[in-house]
Amino acid sequence: MVALGIDLGTSSCRVGVWKHDHVEIITNEHGNRATPCYVSMVANKCVIGEEAKRQVPSYPQNTIFNAKRFIGRKFNDLEVQSVMKYYPFDLFSKDGRPYVTIERQGQQDFSAEEISSVILKKMKSLGEVHLGVPCEDVVITVPCYFTDAQRRATQNAAKLAGLKVLRLLNDSTAAVIANGLASDRDLESDEHRILVIGLGAGALDVTSVQDQWGVFEVETVAGDCHLGGEDFDDRLVFHFVQEFWSQHQKDISLDPRALWRLRAECERAKCALSSATRADIALEYLHDGIDFYSSITRAQFEAICSDLFQRILDRVEKVLRNKDSVAEVILAGGSTRIPYIQTMISKLVCGKLPVKNLNPETVATGAAVMAAVLSGNLSPKLEDTLALDVASFSLGIQTAGGVMTHVISSSATIPTRKSEIFTTYADNQSSLIFRVFEGDNERANDNNLLGIFELSDIPPAPRGVPRIEVRFDIDANNILDVTAFDQNTGRMKGVTVSGPAQNHAMDDSYQQFMDEDAGTRVKKTLDWYTSNLRLLITEDKLPGTVKASEKASLESAVKRAEEFLSMAEKEGPNVERYEEMQQMLETTSLSILRKHGTAPS
Numbered sequence: 001m002v003a004l005g006i007d008l009g010t011s012s013c014r015v016g017v018w019k020h021d022h023v024e025i026i027t028n029e030h031g032n033r034a035t036p037c038y039v040s041m042v043a044n045k046c047v048i049g050e051e052a053k054r055q056v057p058s059y060p061q062n063t064i065f066n067a068k069r070f071i072g073r074k075f076n077d078l079e080v081q082s083v084m085k086y087y088p089f090d091l092f093s094k095d096g097r098p099y100v101t102i103e104r105q106g107q108q109d110f111s112a113e114e115i116s117s118v119i120l121k122k123m124k125s126l127g128e129v130h131l132g133v134p135c136e137d138v139v140i141t142v143p144c145y146f147t148d149a150q151r152r153a154t155q156n157a158a159k160l161a162g163l164k165v166l167r168l169l170n171d172s173t174a175a176v177i178a179n180g181l182a183s184d185r186d187l188e189s190d191e192h193r194i195l196v197i198g199l200g201a202g203a204l205d206v207t208s209v210q211d212q213w214g215v216f217e218v219e220t221v222a223g224d225c226h227l228g229g230e231d232f233d234d235r236l237v238f239h240f241v242q243e244f245w246s247q248h249q250k251d252i253s254l255d256p257r258a259l260w261r262l263r264a265e266c267e268r269a270k271c272a273l274s275s276a277t278r279a280d281i282a283l284e285y286l287h288d289g290i291d292f293y294s295s296i297t298r299a300q301f302e303a304i305c306s307d308l309f310q311r312i313l314d315r316v317e318k319v320l321r322n323k324d325s326v327a328e329v330i331l332a333g334g335s336t337r338i339p340y341i342q343t344m345i346s347k348l349v350c351g352k353l354p355v356k357n358l359n360p361e362t363v364a365t366g367a368a369v370m371a372a373v374l375s376g377n378l379s380p381k382l383e384d385t386l387a388l389d390v391a392s393f394s395l396g397i398q399t400a401g402g403v404m405t406h407v408i409s410s411s412a413t414i415p416t417r418k419s420e421i422f423t424t425y426a427d428n429q430s431s432l433i434f435r436v437f438e439g440d441n442e443r444a445n446d447n448n449l450l451g452i453f454e455l456s457d458i459p460p461a462p463r464g465v466p467r468i469e470v471r472f473d474i475d476a477n478n479i480l481d482v483t484a485f486d487q488n489t490g491r492m493k494g495v496t497v498s499g500p501a502q503n504h505a506m507d508d509s510y511q512q513f514m515d516e517d518a519g520t521r522v523k524k525t526l527d528w529y530t531s532n533l534r535l536l537i538t539e540d541k542l543p544g545t546v547k548a549s550e551k552a553s554l555e556s557a558v559k560r561a562e563e564f565l566s567m568a569e570k571e572g573p574n575v576e577r578y579e580e581m582q583q584m585l586e587t588t589s590l591s592i593l594r595k596h597g598t599a600p601s
């Protein structure tokens with residue numbers, strides 16, 4: 001089965017495949033190796049790529065680009081709010097998510113996932129035409145700092161496009177794989193650490209990777225999935241919108257067509273400033289019949305973007321700080337061509353290390369290599385290639401005092417599974433609420449809340465007695481799955497933090513519990529339940545409002561259960577009778593405890 005590697009960028013998308021012992025980057029119908037991530041929908045026609053990009057001036061509100069900047073985000077995210085003003089299409093909130101609305105044969109709404117799926121479908125079909133066979137399997141690259149929600153949304157987009165994701169691979173890991181394969185390595189001695197700085201149109205990734213003879217182990221990641229070339233373009237657009245205003249007292253940000261033309265011209269000028277010190281802006285009839293001519297120097301551009309550049313350098317420094325053994329720095333992504341960024345990075349490594357600029361196809365190449373490896377391609381060239389990624393964020397649970405208890409740290413190699421035991425903090429507490437966060441901050445609320453779930457029906461017990469195992473599973477795509485499991489009753493609650501429910505049957509200790517024969521299971525549960533209630537009675541931990549008569553009936557129910565347990569011990573297991581006794585005990589105890597507010601309703 002052939003699998004494709006797709007670099008789904010913010011500005012453009014590339015698809016590659018391993019064929020005849022090397023990666024082929026597949027060209028589109030125009031002969032281009034990169035397809036712009038633009039989708040234009042007018043009347044009953046949907047066009048993608050170059051054609052769509054050309055349609056922006058004519059149909060600014062029907063042509064969507066930069067969907068990657070919105071995918072998996074909430075409408076209220078600061079990042080979404082801060083840039084939407086400068087896009088010619090309209091974004092609005094639907095179920096808290098950003099959607100675009102397109103007027104064609106009536107109004108239609110599209111999510112970022114749906115727009116991305118249109119692009120992925122196009123890439124799929126380019127691959128199929130090139131190979132002459134249907135292709136479903138794919139490796140898609142994403143920024144290291146993509147959150148759980150962004151990764152899930154990307155997977156969902158692939159699913160909508162009819163693709164099966166073998167792996168969501170971090171951009172920089174893909175770059176290292178491709179770089180490693182391209183360089184002639186001395187397999188005996190070539191074990192070294194590489195620092196990858198990826199800066200494209202929308203995201204920054206800084207990664208340190210240990211290369212051990214083709215096994216790439218990612219060690220640290222830092223980054224920002226909303227920091228890249230588009231932000232520099234936004235700054236330039238803002239600069240010239242103001243200049244136009246001061247010259248003519250007219251706001252072109254309200255004119256989608258003018259805004260788009262200005263944006264395209266700003267990007268062109270920005271790229272020109274990487275090789276020249278001055279760039280001109282020339283836009284005839286930009287707005288209300290007014291021509292706009294201006295220029296910008298490299299120094300001005302650097303000043304306008306200085307805080308963004310500083311943010312990039314801070315991230316790089318963070319990863320470099322503890323890494324004195326870095327042997328090589330590699331730069332990937334279009335925006336690393338900016339001279340200021342290159343100079344500052346050279347300064348950071350004190351000019352001592354080689355700084356290598358990779359070509360724009362490196363990420364797609366790495367994705368195609370990984371796709372070949374994962375689909376079982378037996379090429380000897382790929383024999384030693386293995387990539388071990390790390391968790392992008394620390395993950396944990398909010399505990400007492402709003403503190404974040406980390407269950408998985410951000411440097412853990414994935415896939416990984418870790419669990420922690422939690423317990424109740426009040427006597428007879430019947431449920432526990434878990435708030436799951438991603439992020440490195442100590443205060444839970446300073447991190448990103450992924451989801452909330454409740455494990456209920458915990459049998460009455462003194463505080464601290466129940467043992468609730470909460471397990472975090474991160475798969476190789478950096479997607480998280482959380483399960484909570486009551487070790488004493490076998491009750492389990494699975495949470496897929498967002499997205500579709502997963503199959504929790506794979507959970508080991510849950511499986512162990514379920515694997516025990518039914519007789520042992522029912523006995524364990526009844527044993528546990530009875531001894532808990534006994535403890536509550538003897539240690540006087542029943543709610544103060546429980547009447548003497550209620551306490552007496554509780555006590556008699558517990559006594560019956562204890563007698564049954566010791567008798568059943570001798571007689572051998574009888575599942576049905578255990579279940580009947582469990583039912584009796586639960587009915588009696590819960591009817592009393594519920595009345596006094598200590599059991600779930």
Ligand SMILES: Nc1ncnc2c1ncn2[C@@H]1O[C@H](COP(=O)(O)OP(=O)(O)OP(=O)(O)O)[C@@H](O)[C@H]1O
Binds near residue numbers: 011360
């Ligand atoms: N010579 C240049 N100087 C400055 N910027 C450049 C240059 N060439 C390309 N860029 C910018 O690089 C960006 C495109 O790079 P790239 O193709 O790596 O990004 P992407 O993969 O689409 O985005 P991302 O990976 O961030 O999602 C654009 O913002 C483009 O303007």
Ligand SMILES: [Mg+2]
Binds near residue numbers: 008200201363
């Ligand atoms: Mg990219």
